[in-house]
Amino acid sequence: MLSVGVDSLDIVRMQKFVENERFLNKFFTEYEVRYCNLTVNRTMRLAGLYCAKEAFLKALGIGIGGGIPLCEIEVNHNKSGKPYLKLSDAAKKVVNIMGFKEWDINITHTHTTSTAVCVLS
Helix, strand or coil: CCEEEEEEEEHHHHHCCCCCHHHHHHHCCHHHHHHHHCCCCHHHHHHHHHHHHHHHHHHHCCCCCCCCCHHHEEEEECCCCCEEEEECHHHHHHHHHCCCCCEEEEEEECCCEEEEEEEEC
8 A cells, every 4th residue: 555645835834833832842843843943944944844744644644633643753864864754652553553564755845835745655
């Protein structure tokens, strides 16, 4: 079984949330906030991570509010900078029940938009 999810977000929409500590704690992990704080365009990076999480949930067919909180999905990065998803044990359980064993993500940005794609198999 193969499933794909895609999400895009206008970076301007994310701008009004990046200074809201409650928003950041609800939707992002400590690693993600720290990672974005160290980058040149914090808002763009946060928008990309948010899109990756939502693309993952769309690929699962459950969307936001469908059983996996966004803070249980972490977008991490390997040594070359490629993003990958690190899931909590509870999130892994949901994914396994749905029959998926592997997942991959990719994130891209323009000056105005962040977009992410997730493929599950």
